[in-house]
Amino acid sequence: MAATSAVPTAPLPTSGAGGLRSRRPRSERAFRSPADVIVFVVLCLGAITMLLPLAWMLSTSLKTQENVFILPPQWIPDPVEWGNYLRIWEAGPLLSGIVNSSIVSLTVITVGTVTSCYAAYGFSKLRIPGKNAIFLALLAGIMIPFPALMIPTFMLFSQIGWVDTLLPLIVPGLFGNLMMVFFLRQYLMSVPDSLIEAAVIDGATHPQIFARIVLPLIRPAIAAQVILWFMGTWNDYLGPIIYLNSENVHTLQLVIANFNATYAVQTDYPLIMAASIVALLPVLVVFLLFQRQIIESIALTGNKG
Structure with a gap:
């Protein structure tokens, strides 16, 4: 008859000096020194200062024209005028502006x-003669101010018949974003070359290597750059005002600008602020949904050596 051996059980760690630390509530672990309290207070004041204009814009969009400039300022509208958000759709081509901005932003970003990801991969991992010189030349192009390029690019697009269409806003972005290429290239420089070489030895092609190995590693960085690029494209005003003339191709920012030129004279600021809130919502929603990706990409970039 086989003897049964008792299986020793390890004693549960205690909360003493030799055991696990007892978990305190988050409220007790939040501040460890007076400096933490000062930093927290300063950050709260900064956040409130940055949110005040947004809160005032939202409050103004719900006011009547008579209550906009009353003293003392009225932060909570009384009465609340929800009809301002209905009037903006009749005051101008707001819907067509949203559609045009969506076409430009989604096409360019997608x-x-x-193209930016593959360009960054090529500049960082492929053995291309003169790639560093080409990359430096591209970076030098960023230093050229846009006002110096406005007239030549306008003449070019005018000669090929693209003025007053969305093509001047879409086609240049299809070839990538130099800042995104630069950011992703620096991010990819930390990926070991031996990893890429091992995949090449195993018979993988560079598109396969990028899709299966590189893309999962740089996904947070791509997400952060896409968000920032979307915000810049959606809020672009200078490009549309140069190339677009007809009302049916105006982007949302031009529609808002026309609201400002038309209704500011009538002091109809609630209408302007309501339209501005509608223009802000897509950017705000995208940022709130993906803000973790921005923080994660910055944190990972700082930790890579």
Whole structure:
């Protein structure tokens, strides 16, 4: 008859000096020194200062014209005028502006992100003669101010018949974003070359290597750059005002600008602020949904050596 051996059980760690630390509530672990309290207070004051204009814009969008400039300022509208958000759709081509801005932003971001990622991969991992010189030349192009390029680019697009269409806003972005290429290239420089070489030895092609190995590693960085690029494209005003003339191709920012020129004279600031809130919502929603990706990409970039 086989003897049964008792299985020793390890004693549960205690909360003493030799055991696990007892978990305190988060409220007790939040501040460890007076400096933490000071930093927290300063950050709260900064956040409130940055949110005040947004809160005032939202409050003004719900006021009547008579209550906009009353003293003392009225932060909570009384009465609340929800009809301002109905009037903006009749005051101008707001819907067509949203559609045009969506076409430009989504097309540029979708195609431009792919080309930027492959360009960054090529500049960081492929053995291309003179790639560093080409990359430095591209970076030098960023230093050229846009006002110096406005007239030549306008003449070019005018000669090929693209003025007063969305093409001047879409086509250049399809070839990528130089800042995104630079950011992703620096991010990819920390990926070991031996990892890429091992995949090449195993018979993988560079598109396969990028899709299966590189893309999962740089996904947070791509997400952060896409968000920032979307915000810049959606809020672009200078490009549309140069190339677009007809009302049916105006982007949302031009529609808002026309609201400002038309209704500011009538002091109809609630209408302008309501339209501005509608223009802000897509950017705000995208940022709130993906803000973790921005923080994660910055944190990972700082930890890579």
